[in-house]
Amino acid sequence: MSSQHLIEYEDANPEVRAVYDDIMHTRQVEQVNNFWKCLAGHPPTLRRTWESLKEIMAPGALDSLTKELIYVAVSVTNNCPYCIASHTAAARKAGMTDEMFGELQAVVGMANETNRLANGYRVPLDEAFKLD
Missing domain, CATH: 1.20.1290.10 (AhpD-like)
Structure with missing residues (x-):
């Protein structure tokens, strides 16, 4: 997926929004960064990558x-x-x-x-x- 295709929160489907919400909650930030917005073009990759990263990077x-x-x-x-x-x-x-x-x-x-x-x-x- 090209970096020109970033899925903003307001344009995201419910599955992507759920991942975005978890990213913002877990990281205590107000928005997701472009890496996640780019992966959102393929929601299974977004979800899998976020879940793995969240688990690995936890204390x-x-x-x-x-x-x-x-x-x-x-x-x-x-x-x-x-x-x-x-x-x-x-x-x-x-x-x-x-x-x-x-x-x-x-x-x-x-x-x-x-x-x-x-x-x-x-x-x-x-x-x-x-x-x-």
């Missing part, structure tokens, strides 16, 4: 800030500007500071560099690192 063994930091890191690695912006905003809302963001980017950059080196050199896995 658990990892707190909300840690989960958002991981999401930012993966989004940077996957080169998704939308997700970088969205989850950086969520991380800031959860307490991320400028210093934390800087360190996160340093770790992401280093991990990507060393991953490429290890892959390029085909470094054999150490016995101590193997899982039982």
Whole structure:
């Protein structure tokens, strides 16, 4: 679905509105962002994606800030500007500071560099690192 086709709340069918209402309630926001409006063109994908994201991002063994930091890191690695912006905003809302963001980017950059080196050199896995 093209980004030109965003389903606004007032134009949404009842199934989509129910998901939008849950997003706004859960996130304590007044409107849904464009990602959800775009997915609303296919309500089953909208509902499935929201339910999965809501479950995964809920506090658990990892707190909300840690989960958002991981999401930012993966989004940077996957080169998704939308997700970088969205989850950086969520991380800031959860307490991320400028210093934390800087360190996160340093770790992401280093991990990507060393991953490429290890892959390029085909470094054999150490016995101590193997899982039982």
